[in-house]
Amino acid sequence: MALTTNALRRYAEVRDFVPRPVRRFLNLAWCLAGYANILTTRFPLRTRWRLIRSFLRVDSNVARAHQPAEMAEIVRWLASRKPGGELFVEAGCWKGGSSCKFSHLCEVMGYKLIIYDSFAGVEAVEESAEMDFSRMYASTRQEVAENLRRYGVAARCELIPGWFSETIARGAPATVAVAYIDCDLAKGTYEVLSGIIGKLSPDGIVFTQDYHIPVVKNLLHDPNTWQSLGVDPPFIQPLCFNLAALTFAPPGAPAKPTPS
Template identity: 30%
Template sequence: MPSTTQLYLDLMKRVLTNTIYEDPPIPASWAPAETYDELNRRLGVDWPTVAHTMVGMRRLENVENCVETVLRDGVPGDLIETGVWRGGTCIFMRAVLAAYGATDRRVWVADSFQGMPPAEASAYEGDRLLATDRYNAFLATDLATVRGNFERYGLLDDQVKFLPGWFKDTLPHAPVPRIAVLRLDSDLYESTMDTLVHLYPKLSPGGFVIIDDYHIPVCRQAVHDWRARHGVSDPIEDIDGLGAFWRRGEGGSAR
């Protein structure tokens, strides 16, 4: 019989992805279905109309495993996601802390809360064009809405901190002292690079970096360019064919 902690977290994953009420997606070239498709939702390849996250079940399970590991191993630091959309993955981070009674860590919610920057390079090419400001009518979720989503789950409290603004402006001075889990969902080269440059030095040894958009060529290139520049060789592990992650070793400051 699963523990009450596991039952709670499993239910949170199903509610956040809305595999319970099965809201239809917004059709896209890479996922043209107009009706709910369980496989697409579980893999996180569709754009839900109602669900609070689009990352899918496998990537939520990865977040769960990473947070549980840093709690179990005593890796110091907070949790942060850069690029949060409706806030679902950050809500799940807060739920994991609540489930394990962890009151000494915070969840940082970093986003422009107005979509993609204008005139930024596209994340895809040709018929797979995705992450540009032309999609902001769907991608932009304001701060009040994200706060309200936390409230719906009873998880908006002093352990949740918001960093509104463009990453190039907010991350260099972000008041985050130390990080245990750093999750990037920022799609683009510049946004990915800004996050790694300014936040990775705060990542504790034994902490995790999660790249939601590793399958996007420009995001992957930013990751590899940054790792090569700083001599980071910790092995990158696949999550679900879309996202990837690595665990920081003991050596190197990446400064």
């Protein structure tokens, strides 16, 4: 994985010099390779193809700050859950590249997608000198709504603008089946966790796309974090690239991950 990450970094440095058709071909090949895992899930074949097709359409039209393979991992995990009636919470959407994909997944699973974002970029907090994303990834609510309308399933989604401390930290509105946190901050991650932990369904799962950020990783591995949230520490499983899954066991039982 470190090799792939280095290769990606190198490619990013020379991308602007690569002819456009070659760039498009490489991007398509990269996305297809990333989504290949979706074909091995328990979803009906038609659903698997539909997800891959919709995801590729999003990739061609909306900028993203995640890797296709990370989305495939999330699909793989959710394919093993019973569908129906709960919330998928996304905290940090930028232009909605991930949101559009989650909206298709929510359509399959019967979830409602609630998307929280400041729409003012990453909150300016001095957490780490080497990975400071302050004010990066700013977008507008209108832009994300339009992307959801064009490339996602807008009817499944609700957008909640504002800093996490004033929105999700005050509590999720219903039972949460899945949460995806991608805000590049330990502070934001903690605020999201504080709003969802009490509402997480017993087999609920939290994904962080910020596991590569040392302050976030430290927060998640610090027993005090979980003590202050009133739950036992979760089982944390690194998946691919920056993605990790957090699963919580009912009191007394060890947490176990259950991908399909």
